[in-house]
Amino acid sequence: MKAIKKLIGVLIFCSTILFSICLSAQDYVPALENLEARKWFQEAKFGLFVHWGVYSILGDGEWVMNNQNIAIDEYEKLPTFFNPIDFDPEAWVSMVKEAGMKYITITSRHHDGFSMFDSKATDYDIVDATPYGKDILKALAEECRKQDIKLFFYYSLLDWNRDDYFPRGRTGTKIPGRGTGLWEDYIAFMKIQLTELLTNYGDIGGIWFDGHWDQKEWDGEKFGKLKVDWHYDEIYGLIHELQPQALIGNNHHIGVINGEDFQMFEKDLPGKNTTGWGTASDQIGSVPLEVCETINGSWGFNLQDRKHKSDKELIHYLIKAAGYGSNMLLNVGPMPNGKIQPKHQTSLKAIGKWLASNAKSIYGTQRGPIAPTDDFVSTQKGKTVYLHILNPKLNIIHMGSVPLKIKNIRSLNSQNSIPFRNDKFGLVLDISKLTKDNIDTVIQIELK
Numbered sequence: 001m002k003a004i005k006k007l008i009g010v011l012i013f014c015s016t017i018l019f020s021i022c023l024s025a026q027d028y029v030p031a032l033e034n035l036e037a038r039k040w041f042q043e044a045k046f047g048l049f050v051h052w053g054v055y056s057i058l059g060d061g062e063w064v065m066n067n068q069n070i071a072i073d074e075y076e077k078l079p080t081f082f083n084p085i086d087f088d089p090e091a092w093v094s095m096v097k098e099a100g101m102k103y104i105t106i107t108s109r110h111h112d113g114f115s116m117f118d119s120k121a122t123d124y125d126i127v128d129a130t131p132y133g134k135d136i137l138k139a140l141a142e143e144c145r146k147q148d149i150k151l152f153f154y155y156s157l158l159d160w161n162r163d164d165y166f167p168r169g170r171t172g173t174k175i176p177g178r179g180t181g182l183w184e185d186y187i188a189f190m191k192i193q194l195t196e197l198l199t200n201y202g203d204i205g206g207i208w209f210d211g212h213w214d215q216k217e218w219d220g221e222k223f224g225k226l227k228v229d230w231h232y233d234e235i236y237g238l239i240h241e242l243q244p245q246a247l248i249g250n251n252h253h254i255g256v257i258n259g260e261d262f263q264m265f266e267k268d269l270p271g272k273n274t275t276g277w278g279t280a281s282d283q284i285g286s287v288p289l290e291v292c293e294t295i296n297g298s299w300g301f302n303l304q305d306r307k308h309k310s311d312k313e314l315i316h317y318l319i320k321a322a323g324y325g326s327n328m329l330l331n332v333g334p335m336p337n338g339k340i341q342p343k344h345q346t347s348l349k350a351i352g353k354w355l356a357s358n359a360k361s362i363y364g365t366q367r368g369p370i371a372p373t374d375d376f377v378s379t380q381k382g383k384t385v386y387l388h389i390l391n392p393k394l395n396i397i398h399m400g401s402v403p404l405k406i407k408n409i410r411s412l413n414s415q416n417s418i419p420f421r422n423d424k425f426g427l428v429l430d431i432s433k434l435t436k437d438n439i440d441t442v443i444q445i446e447l448k
Contacts, residue, residue: 087338113161323377
């Protein structure tokens with residue numbers, strides 16, 4: 001089996017190299033299918049992020065190999081007892097639909113280098129290295145098609161396992177057993193795997209890259225230039241040629257690189273920087289936006305994570321993301337048996353219930369004309385502006401001059417009229433008599 005897989009991998013490698021030579025010099029012009037996919041993505045607003053791999057066995061997050069400096073030969077024992085017999089793709093996708101989510105982004109390969117799909121480029125994958133022996137991405141892709149949910153693949157650019165990920169980046173430097181190799185071999189390996197992901201699973205929503213930042217020089221205070229060439233012209237060209245509609249995003253925390261179709265922001269709203277690695281507001285591109293966040297404090301399954309966010313916090317994050325013109329990608333870290341944590345499922349149900357009553361103020365909207373604050377944010381669809389009141393203690397809303405020609409203002413749910421004044425002194429709304437919801441009170445502003 002290993003000899004056959006190696007031969008197939010070499011053949012794919014040769015064809016991929018020839019293919020990339022033809023694409024590397026081309027400037028990216030999005031195809032019509034891609035532009036349509038961008039529009040769909042921008043209107044979808046809500047997706048599920050899934051961080052799942054052999055690291056879930058240890059119950060200490062997806063960075064456990066790096067954080068505990070686990071030797072390669074020791075870490076490679078994990079797949080031998082990774083057997084997620086309770087993985088139920090139908091239950092997963094049904095849960096996503098009930099939560100009001102429109103797509104799933106799942107880790108096909110994380111920084112530990114283990115592939116959660118059947119790959120001809122390596123035996124270090126779920127089919128060849130685990131007793132489970134089945135391709136979970138294949139099963140999930142089939143179920144997503146059945147239930148009309150789009151599927152995206154997260155793909156790690158960095159790798160703590162392979163010798164050819166060399167020069168080494170800033171992470172994983174103390175993991176015993178790491179060797180040296182050729183960077184060009186690593187690029188070729190990634191091209192083979194990406195070709196597999198784009199040819200063996202039907203039409204996909206896109207590729208979500210991560211790890212670019214690992215190869216940036218660090219002087220102790222700030223990041224410098226890249227130490228390597230990621231060959232994005234070739235990699236992005238390969239993806240767009242194989243599946244023109246597939247959207248490319250890269251979690252590099254900088255502005256949009258030529259060839260990318262959406263821009264993501266990790267644990268921060270667009271233009272904010274509460275984490276220290278946020279993307280500056282002047283680097284926000286004109287492509288669709290996406291914010292990713294965790295339900296608790298971890299991406300991968302963490303047995304001792306007690307930082308579970310409240311339903312109100314999660315719903316507010318979804319609303320704020322929409323108010324900034326962004327999607328929200330909310331993460332779950334499945335347990336090693338393949339089940340989603342019950343508390344995570346409960347939170348997703350609560351969000352889905354809220355969305356069922358407030359759908360039109362989120363789906364298909366764009367950033368509203370009223371600047372977001374901690375107390376309220378706005379979204380807009382056509383001539384309707386939705387003002388989300390996040391602070392139930394507000395009775396009078398006074399904002400600066402808003403260039404809006406307002407026809408009327410009503411409560412979304414009750415349709416009761418709300419007194420307002422809009423003049424040179426600003427827009428003032430009297431919501432003192434409005435029955436407010438503890439989570440979000442939505443006001444509907446109709447424009448002339």
